[in-house]
Amino acid sequence: MQRPRRFVLKSILALLFAILSAAAFWFGLVPQRLSPFAPLSLDEPSAWFVDLRLAALRRDKPLCNAVLKAPHIVAHGIDDFTTDKGCGWSNGVRVSQIAGADLPIGQITCEMAAALALWLEYEVQPLAASMLGTTVTRVRQMGSYACRNIIGNRSFRNVRSQHAGANALDIGGFSLADGRTISIVRDWGRARAESRFLEAIHQRSCRYFRVSLSPNFNAAHRDHFHFDRGPLWRCR
Ligand SMILES: [Zn+2]
Numbered sequence: 001m002q003r004p005r006r007f008v009l010k011s012i013l014a015l016l017f018a019i020l021s022a023a024a025f026w027f028g029l030v031p032q033r034l035s036p037f038a039p040l041s042l043d044e045p046s047a048w049f050v051d052l053r054l055a056a057l058r059r060d061k062p063l064c065n066a067v068l069k070a071p072h073i074v075a076h077g078i079d080d081f082t083t084d085k086g087c088g089w090s091n092g093v094r095v096s097q098i099a100g101a102d103l104p105i106g107q108i109t110c111e112m113a114a115a116l117a118l119w120l121e122y123e124v125q126p127l128a129a130s131m132l133g134t135t136v137t138r139v140r141q142m143g144s145y146a147c148r149n150i151i152g153n154r155s156f157r158n159v160r161s162q163h164a165g166a167n168a169l170d171i172g173g174f175s176l177a178d179g180r181t182i183s184i185v186r187d188w189g190r191a192r193a194e195s196r197f198l199e200a201i202h203q204r205s206c207r208y209f210r211v212s213l214s215p216n217f218n219a220a221h222r223d224h225f226h227f228d229r230g231p232l233w234r235c236r
Contacts, residue, residue, distance in 0.1 A: 027231070028058030028111070039063060040114060042072035045122040050207065054229065057111045061091055064110035073098045073117040078107055087147035089166035099125050101174075103139040109167045111229045112144075115208040116169065123204035128176065131197045138175035140183075142224050144168065152220025162211070168228035185223035188215045206235035 024030050032039055040053040047053060057064050061077065068075045074097040082088035093113050095105040099121035105113075120139070128136050145166040150156040162168035173183040180194070187194040198214075202225060205212045209227040211234045217226075 025052045026055060028055035030056065032056050032060055032063050040067050042067060042069060042114065042117050042121070047118075050118065051210070054111050054115055054208070057091070057114055058109070059091060061110075064091055064093070064114075067114055068093060068110065068117070071100070072121055073113060075113050077110075081107075083147060085147055086160055087145075087164040089145065092166050098139070099136075101125075101136045101139050103141060105141060105144050105169065107166045108144045108169060109165065109229065112167055112169060112209075112227070115227070115229060119201075119205050119208045123207075124174075124201050127197060127200050127204070128174075131200065132176065132180075132193060134176045134178040134180070136174045137177050139171060140173045140175070142170040142172045144170075152218050162228035162230040165230075167230055168211075168226060170224040170226050172224045183223075184215065184225060188222075210234075212236075 025035075035056055037049050037053050037056070040047060040050070040057065057067060065077060073095065075093040075095045078092050078094050080088070080090045080092070089107055089109055091110045092107045093110050095103060095108060095113055095116075097103060098113075098117050101120060103116070103120075120136070124136055128134055143163065146161070146163040148161055148164060150159050150161045172185070173181060175181050182194045182198065184198060188198055189195060202212065202214045205225070205227060209229060211226065211228045211230060211232050213221050213226040213234065213236060215222045217236045
């Protein structure tokens with residue numbers, strides 16, 4: 001009677017340990033020096049465990065400074081900021097360019113900036129070249145930091161948006177080197193090359209962002225992509 005009981009107890013403890021370890025990596029609580037994964041590098045197009053390696057940037061300013069490098073991204077660290085309303089950011093950066101495209105952002109988390117760099121450099125620019133025969137010169141962003149709750153979903157209306165932590169970015173469209181512009185509100189879901197491009201880059205974004213919403217999600221997103229690196233997981 002003793003042995004099976006001890007076996008069950010050991011199994012439960014092992015399972016608990018596995019769940020807690022996974023959660024620690026998920027929430028970026030494991031310092032890089034204790035991590036079995038190599039530090040993220042923007043030189044690498046398709047890194048293994050890219051999500052967990054992005055999460056490792058969350059609380060690590062020196063790692064952030066080492067990772068966010070030209071020519072992939074032009075970014076500078078900014079001071080942490082908190083408000084008494086539960087808003088603000090930690091380990092944030094100011095961004096001016098990513099993957100050769102102008103993308104001015106006043107404040108965004110380092111983790112988000114790295115995810116944007118990987119997506120733009122290794123998915124968006126190559127797809128612009130192969131599907132549209134040009135490059136993206138400007139990303140039209142529609143906001144990162146905003147001290148507010150989630151909008152467009154009644155059951156989450158009392159929950160702080162990831163925008164309240166500068167851990168999200170809304171993107172409304174792109175300017176291309178050949179003079180064209182692409183707008184999500186105008187081009188999403190149509191039968192043209194620009195629309196297929198938008199669909200393809202949205203699909204590829206889900207690898208880097210935990211939440212990646214398009215106009216398919218709800219009416220509140222009819223004119224932009226919403227990307228964030230919060231605790232939820234949604235690709236739609
Ligand atoms: Zn948003």
